[in-house]
Amino acid sequence: MRVAPSAGPDNPDRLFIEQFMAGGWHDRPVPDSPLAQQLRMRLVHAERGSVEASFSVDESFTQGGGVIQGGIVAALLDFGLAFAALSVLEAGRTAATTALTVNYLRPAPQGDYRVQGQLEKHGRSLIYASARLFCSQGRLVATASSPMAIVAM
Numbered sequence: 442m443r444v445a446p447s448a449g450p451d452n453p454d455r456l457f458i459e460q461f462m463a464g465g466w467h468d469r470p471v472p473d474s475p476l477a478q479q480l481r482m483r484l485v486h487a488e489r490g491s492v493e494a495s496f497s498v499d500e501s502f503t504q505g506g507g508v509i510q511g512g513i514v515a516a517l518l519d520f521g522l523a524f525a526a527l528s529v530l531e532a533g534r535t536a537a538t539t540a541l542t543v544n545y546l547r548p549a550p551q552g553d554y555r556v557q558g559q560l561e562k563h564g565r566s567l568i569y570a571s572a573r574l575f576c577s578q579g580r581l582v583a584t585a586s587s588p589m590a591i592v593a594m
Contacts, residue, residue: 450594452535455527461487490560492524500551509549518585521558521572526589529563536568536589543585553577566591
């Protein structure tokens with residue numbers, strides 16, 4: 442009896458995005474990332490090179506001034522960048538943020554947010570992505586851009 446070769450390791454987020462797109466899904470919770478679960482992340486829409494996700498950020502992620510800590514805002518944006526990159530990669534590949542430029546445009550109180558991530562350029566070893574973070578009132582809160590290394594798992 443012949444056994445099919447193992448597919449090898451894969452990024453569970455990449456696999457989830459692939460299944461999301463193939464299944465025509467909309468608005469599903471992200472299952473495999475502990476931080477995504479704590480931030481109540483949901484993948485709202487995905488197509489090759491472009492994603493939209495939502496988050497519900499509670500007071501445990503705020504700092505003394507009552508707004509979301511800047512590193513968490515950056516994390517929300519990084520999810521958008523990474524998921525956009527993962528949407529174009531094949532099994533056994535993942536993307537690693539190599540640098541992250543964040544522009545904070547207004548304070549971000551606890552609440553609901555949407556991130557839109559998209560690819561700017563897809564090369565052989567690097568992907569360039571950008572993301573925009575919006576509050577529940579639709580105002581732009583922060584933006585980010587990043588070169589991301591394409592890495593074998």
